[in-house]
Amino acid sequence: MSFLQIEHVRKTFTTPEGGEVHALDDVSLDIQAGEFFVMLGPSGCGKTTLLRSIAGLEYPDSGMISVDGQRIDDIPAYERPVNTVFQSYALFPHMTVEQNIAFGLEMEKVSKEEIKQRVEFALAQVKLEGMAKRRPSQLSGGQQQRIALARALAKKPKVLLLDEPLSALDLKLRRGMQIELKRLQQETGITFVFVTHDQEEAMSMGDRIAVFKDGKIVQLDTPREIYRRPVNAFVADFIGETNLIEGSATETGIHLPGGGFISRNHIAPDCQFGTSGPVTVAIRPEDFELSENEGALKGTVRDVIFTGDSVRVHVLLDETEVVASLASYGVRVPDRGETIGLNPLEHSARTVAS
Amino acid sequence: MSKKHVKQLEGRPGQTSPLLALPTVIFLTIGIGIPILVTIIYSFLDRAEIGMGVKWHFNPTSYKSLFIIENLDGTTGFDSRWIKVLWNSFLYSGITTIVTAIFSIPIAMWIATRDENKRNILLAAVTLPFWISILIRTYGIRQIIDDNGPIGTIMHKLGYAHYHIIYTPTATLIGLVYVFLPFMILPIYSSAERFDFRMAEAAYDLGARRWTVLRRIVLPSIRPGIIAGIALVFIPALGSFLQSDMLGGGKTNMIANVIALNFGQARNWPFGCALSVLLIALTLGFVKLIQWIGKKSTGEKVSFI
Amino acid sequence: MTTSHTAPKRRRLVNLRNFPSFTAVSWGVLFFLYIPLAYVLFYSFNSSRIATIWQSFSLHWYSVTFHDPDIQRALSNSIKIAIGATIFSTFFAVIAALGLLRMKRAGSAFAWALIGAPLLIAEIVLAVGTLAFFRAVNIPLGLVAMTIAHTAFCIPFALIPIRARLGQLDNAPFEAAADLGANEVQILRRITLPLLAPAIISGALLAFAISIDDFITSFFLSGPGSTTLPVFIFGMIRSTVTPEVDAISSLLLLFSGVVLISSYVLNRRRR
Ligand SMILES: Nc1ncnc2c1ncn2[C@@H]1O[C@H](COP(=O)(O)OP(=O)(O)OP(=O)(O)O)[C@@H](O)[C@H]1O
Ligand SMILES: [Mg+2]
Numbered sequence: 044m045s046f047l048q049i050e051h052v053r054k055t056f057t058t059p060e061g062g063e064v065h066a067l068d069d070v071s072l073d074i075q076a077g078e079f080f081v082m083l084g085p086s087g088c089g090k091t092t093l094l095r096s097i098a099g100l101e102y103p104d105s106g107m108i109s110v111d112g113q114r115i116d117d118i119p120a121y122e123r124p125v126n127t128v129f130q131s132y133a134l135f136p137h138m139t140v141e142q143n144i145a146f147g148l149e150m151e152k153v154s155k156e157e158i159k160q161r162v163e164f165a166l167a168q169v170k171l172e173g174m175a176k177r178r179p180s181q182l183s184g185g186q187q188q189r190i191a192l193a194r195a196l197a198k199k200p201k202v203l204l205l206d207e208p209l210s211a212l213d214l215k216l217r218r219g220m221q222i223e224l225k226r227l228q229q230e231t232g233i234t235f236v237f238v239t240h241d242q243e244e245a246m247s248m249g250d251r252i253a254v255f256k257d258g259k260i261v262q263l264d265t266p267r268e269i270y271r272r273p274v275n276a277f278v279a280d281f282i283g284e285t286n287l288i289e290g291s292a293t294e295t296g297i298h299l300p301g302g303g304f305i306s307r308n309h310i311a312p313d314c315q316f317g318t319s320g321p322v323t324v325a326i327r328p329e330d331f332e333l334s335e336n337e338g339a340l341k342g343t344v345r346d347v348i349f350t351g352d353s354v355r356v357h358v359l360l361d362e363t364e365v366v367a368s369l370a371s372y373g374v375r376v377p378d379r380g381e382t383i384g385l386n387p388l389e390h391s392a393r394t395v396a397s
Numbered sequence: 398m399s400k401k402h403v404k405q406l407e408g409r410p411g412q413t414s415p416l417l418a419l420p421t422v423i424f425l426t427i428g429i430g431i432p433i434l435v436t437i438i439y440s441f442l443d444r445a446e447i448g449m450g451v452k453w454h455f456n457p458t459s460y461k462s463l464f465i466i467e468n469l470d471g472t473t474g475f476d477s478r479w480i481k482v483l484w485n486s487f488l489y490s491g492i493t494t495i496v497t498a499i500f501s502i503p504i505a506m507w508i509a510t511r512d513e514n515k516r517n518i519l520l521a522a523v524t525l526p527f528w529i530s531i532l533i534r535t536y537g538i539r540q541i542i543d544d545n546g547p548i549g550t551i552m553h554k555l556g557y558a559h560y561h562i563i564y565t566p567t568a569t570l571i572g573l574v575y576v577f578l579p580f581m582i583l584p585i586y587s588s589a590e591r592f593d594f595r596m597a598e599a600a601y602d603l604g605a606r607r608w609t610v611l612r613r614i615v616l617p618s619i620r621p622g623i624i625a626g627i628a629l630v631f632i633p634a635l636g637s638f639l640q641s642d643m644l645g646g647g648k649t650n651m652i653a654n655v656i657a658l659n660f661g662q663a664r665n666w667p668f669g670c671a672l673s674v675l676l677i678a679l680t681l682g683f684v685k686l687i688q689w690i691g692k693k694s695t696g697e698k699v700s701f702i
Numbered sequence: 703m704t705t706s707h708t709a710p711k712r713r714r715l716v717n718l719r720n721f722p723s724f725t726a727v728s729w730g731v732l733f734f735l736y737i738p739l740a741y742v743l744f745y746s747f748n749s750s751r752i753a754t755i756w757q758s759f760s761l762h763w764y765s766v767t768f769h770d771p772d773i774q775r776a777l778s779n780s781i782k783i784a785i786g787a788t789i790f791s792t793f794f795a796v797i798a799a800l801g802l803l804r805m806k807r808a809g810s811a812f813a814w815a816l817i818g819a820p821l822l823i824a825e826i827v828l829a830v831g832t833l834a835f836f837r838a839v840n841i842p843l844g845l846v847a848m849t850i851a852h853t854a855f856c857i858p859f860a861l862i863p864i865r866a867r868l869g870q871l872d873n874a875p876f877e878a879a880a881d882l883g884a885n886e887v888q889i890l891r892r893i894t895l896p897l898l899a900p901a902i903i904s905g906a907l908l909a910f911a912i913s914i915d916d917f918i919t920s921f922f923l924s925g926p927g928s929t930t931l932p933v934f935i936f937g938m939i940r941s942t943v944t945p946e947v948d949a950i951s952s953l954l955l956l957f958s959g960v961v962l963i964s965s966y967v968l969n970r971r972r973r
Contacts, residue, residue: 059512059513098602099601099602100598100601100602100718119601119718120598120601120602120718121601121602121603121604121605121606122604126602126603127599127602129595129598129599129602131593131595133593133595133596133598133599134599135596135599135600135614135617136618137617137618137620146600146603146605146613147603147604147605150603150604150605150606150609151604194603195602195603198603198604412876413800413801413886413890413894414801415801415802415810416801417797417798417800417801418797418798418800418801418802418810418813419801420794420797421794421795421797421798421801421813421817421857422798422812422813422816424794424853424854425794425813425816425817425819425854425857426816427850428832428850428851428853428854429816429819429820429828429854429855430816431835432828432831432832432834432835433819433823433827433828433831435831435834435835435838436827436830436831436834439834449837450834450837451834500727500730500731501731503721503723503724503727503728503731504724504727504728504731504732506721506724507720507724507725507727507728508728510719510720519732521962521966522732522735522736523732523735524962525958525959525962526735526739528911528958528959528961528962529739529915529954529955529958530914530915530917530932530954530958531915531917532915532917532932532935532936533742533935533951533954533955534738534739536742536935536939536947536951537738537739537741537742537951538738539939540738540741540742540745540753540754540948541737541738541741543754545752545754545755546741546754547741575734575735575738578731578734578735579735582731594719597718597719598718601718607718607721607722611721632822632824633824635824636823636824636825636826636827637824638825638826638918639917639918643939652824653824653826656826656827656830657826657830660830660833660922666830666834669830670830670831670834673824673826673827673830673831676823676824676827677823677824677827680822680823680824681822684822
C-alpha cells in the first residue's frame with residue numbers, strides 16, 4: 044500500500060477575468076514510503092497547487108488525499124502530518140533562527156528540553172550549529188534555505204513537501220544543496236515530495252518523477268525511463284534536450300531530411316509506427332555521431348559551440364536545424380560551413396507521439 | 398537663484414541647492430518657531446491687569462499655580478484641579494488609543510486580505526472620514542448620542558431615560574474614538590497590506606492554530622503600523638479640543654479646553670501659555686518614548702513626517 | 703480504499719486567510735464610522751425646526767442655507783484662505799523638498815523640526831502662540847493672519863506626498879538627463895518637476911482639505927467679520943441647532959466625497 048495517496052484530485056481556479064483554469068485535472072498518484080518523489084513540469088502546470096493541497100493550504104474541489112492510511116484532505120493544515128519547505132523560505136523575520144525552528148515544536152506542546160534538543164539536532168542536520176541566535180535577515184540565501192529545511196525537519200513530518208526550494212540559489216550552491224538534500228532524505232527516511240521545473244535537478248534527485256502538463260500527469264517513471272523512453276514529444280523535449288525531426292515512414296524505416304534514413308531495426312525496439320505517413324523522430328544531441336555512411340543526415344554546419352566537456356554542432360538539414368553534441372576531444376570537430384553527415388547511435392532514435 | 402550658484406553646489410545630477418529650502422525655513426521660523434518662542438516667554442510673565450495679554454514682568458507664578466492655589470485670604474494650598482485635567486487628558490487619550498487599536502487591527506487585516514477590487518473600495522471607505530471636517534464628524538456623533546437622537550430614544554424606550562450619554566466623559570471618549578479611528582486604521586492597514594501571507598501559511602503548516610498565527614506571526618509583523626497608529630492617535634487626542642467641548646458638555650476636562658478658556662473668558666494668557674508649554678513638553682516626551690519603543694521593537698526609526 | 707470522484711464529506715475547512723470574527727468587527731467599525739454621517743445627511747431633509755426631531759421630508763433647510771448671507775460670507779472667507787494657504791504651502795513644500803530631501807547635513811535637522819512641528823504640537827498651542835505673537839507685533843486678526851497660520855501648518859501635509867514620491871525615485875532619470883546634456887535648471891524643469899507633479903497635486907489637495915476644514919486656528923485668529931465656515935458652524939451648533947447645520951454639513955460631506963473621488967481618479971490615471 045502506498046504511503047502518500049492522491050486520488051482524482053481536481054482544482055479549478057476562476058481567473059479575475061472570469062475564465063477557468065484547471066490547475067489540477069483529475070490527478071492520481073501513489074507515492075511510496077521513504078521515496079524521493081519529484082514533480083516536474085513547466086510553469087503554471089499545477090505543481091504548486093498540488094503541493095499546497097497536500098499541505099492543506101489549498102482545498103481541492105474534489106478528490107482524496109491520504110498519508111499513511113489516514114485521510115488528510117478533511118483536516119486543517121495545522122493538523123496534517125506533513126510539512127513544507129517554502130520556495131520563498133517564509134522564515135519569520137521577527138524570530139531568531141532558534142525561535143523559528145522551535146515554533147513548530149511549540150505548537151505540538153513539546154517539552155522545553157526536548158525542543159532544545161530537537162532544535163540543536165535540526166541545526167546540526169543542516170550544518171548551521173552556530174547560527175541559532177541570528178535573525179533570518181542576517182543569513183545568506185543558502186543559509187536561510189537550510190533553516191527553512193531545519194524548521195520543517197524538526198517536526199519529523201511523515202512527508203516533507205519542498206516547492207522549488209533551490210530555485211533562488213546560484214548554480215554552485217544549488218548543486219551542493221541537491222546532494223545534501225538527497226543525503227538528508229536517505230538518512231532520515233522521510234518521504235520527500237520535491238517540486239521543480241529544472242529537469243536536471245529532477246533527474247539527479249528523484250527516485251521517481253511525475254511530469255506534469257496543464258494540470259495532468261503526462262508520465263510517471265524513474266528518471267532513466269523518462270529520459271530514455273519519453274511517452275511523447277512534450278516529455279522528450281522537456282526532459283533533456285531533444286531534436287524532434289519530422290520524417291516519413293515506409294515499410295523499411297523512416298526517411299529524414301538531409302537524405303537521412305533510419306532502418307526499422309535501428310530504431311529503439313519498443314517504438315511502434317506505421318508503414319506510411321509522417322512520424323516524429325526524437326534523437327538526443329549526444330546520440331549523434333559523425334558519419335560518412337549512406338543514410339546519414341547530411342547538412343551544413345551553421346555553428347560550432349565549445350562548452351567545455353562537449354562541442355555542440357548546429358547542422359541545417361534542408362529546413363530543419365538539429366544539434367549534435369560531440370565529445371570535445373578524440374573526434375574531429377567540423378568547421379562552420381562544412382557539409383557533414385550525422386548518424387544516430389543504434390536504438391537511440393525514437394518515434395514519439397506529438 | 399542663479400544658474401551659476403546651483404552649479405557650484407551640485408552633488409549628483411538633479412540635486413538642487415539646499416538654499417532653495419531657505420524661504421520655507423524663514424517662513425516657518427516666523428509662522429511656527431516664533432509663536433512657540435512667544436508662548437514660552439509669555440508663560441513666564443504676569444497677566445495683564447485689564448483685558449487680554451501680558452504684563453512685561455518676569456514671574457513664574459503660572460507654573461506655580463499649576464499645583465498651588467492662592468486663597469483669597471493669602472494662604473496657599475495644594476490645587477489638584479489642573480493635575481486632574483492633565484490626568485484626564487492622558488487617560489482619555491490613552492483609552493482612545495487602546496480602543497481604536499483594538500478595533501483597527503481586525504478591520505485593517507480584514508481589508509488587507511480582501512481581493513483587489515473590494516480592497517480599494519473599503520480603503521476608500523476608511524479614508525473618506527480623513528477628508529471630512531472633524532467638526533462635522535464630531536457634530537454627527539453628537540447627534541447620535543444626543544438624548545433626542547437614536548441612542549437616547551432607544552434608552553428611553555428601554556426605560557433608561559434617566560441615563561444620559563451626552564455631556565458626560567463617556568461622550569467625550571466616544572467622540573475621540575469616533576474621530577481618531579481612521580488615524581489608527583490607515584497606518585495599520587499599510588503594514589497589514591505588506592504582510593506576506595506566506596508567513597501565516599508557514600505557521601499553519603508548522604501546526605499553529607489561528608489565534609497563535611495572529612498573536613505570534615501577524616501582530617509582530619504589523620507592529621510598525623500599530624506604533625505609527627498609536628502616535629497618530631495619542632498625540633492629537635492629547636491636544637484635542639472639540640470633543641470635550643461639544644460632547645463633554647463644555648466642562649473644562651482636557652488641557653486644550655483649559656488653554657482655550659484662559660485665552661478666552663478667563664483672560665489669563667500666561668497661565669494658558671504655561672499649559673501650552675506643558676503640553677508641548679508632554680507631547681515631545683511621548684514622541685521620544687514612541688521612537689524609543691519603535692526602535693526597540695522594530696529596529697527602525699519612527700519618523701513623523 | 704476509496705476511489706470516489708465526488709467531493710469528500712469533510713470537516714468545514716474555513717479560509718485560512720480569515721480570522722474568526724474579524725469580518726463582523728470590520729462591518730461594525732464601518733457602520734460606526736458612517737452611521738453619524740448618514741444620520742446628518744438624513745436629517746438635513748428634515749422640515750422641523752429642531753435638528754433632532756424628525757417631522758417630514760423637505761429641502762427647506764437647503765434653501766435656507768443657500769440664502770443665508772452669513773454662510774455665504776463665511777464660505778467665501780474659507781475658500782479665500784484655503785486657496786491662499788494651498789498655493790503658498792505647496793510652493794514652500796516644493797522648494798523645501800528640493801532643497802532638503804537629497805541632503806543629509808547638520809542644518810537640515812532644524813528645518814525638519816520646524817516643518818514637522820504642526821504634526822506633533824497640538825493645534826491649539828500653535829494657534830494661541832500665533833495669536834499672542836500677532837498681537838504683539840500688531841498684525842490684525844482676520845484673513846491675512848489666518849492665511850499665514852494656515853500656510854504654516856499646511857506645509858507638512860503638502861510635503862508628505864512629495865517626500866514619499868522623491869523617496870521612490872532613484873538617480874537614473876537625473877543621471878540620464880545630465881548624460882544627455884541637460885543642465886541643472888533644465889533637469890529641474892524637464893525631469894524633476896514633471897516627475898513630482900502628481901505628488902505636488904496630491905499635496906495641494908491635502909493642504910486645501912486641511913485648511914478648509916480647520917477650526918481651531920481660525921477660531922482664535924478670525925477677527926470681526928472674517929469668520930470662516932467651520933467657525934460659523936461651531937457657533938450655530940453652540941446656539942440653536944436647526945437642521946441648517948445638517949444641511950451645510952451634508953454639503954461639505956458631499957464636497958469631501960468629490961475631492962476624495964477626484965484624487966482617486968487622479969491616482970488611477972497616473973498608474
Ligand atoms: N489563487 C489562484 N487563483 C487563480 N489561479 C490560480 C491561483 N493559483 C494558481 N492559479 C493558476 O493555476 C495554475 C497552476 O498554478 P501553480 O502555481 O500550481 O503552477 P506551478 O506548476 O507551481 O508553476 P510554477 O512552476 O510557475 O511555480 C496556473 O495557471 C495559475 O495561474
Ligand atoms: Mg509553483
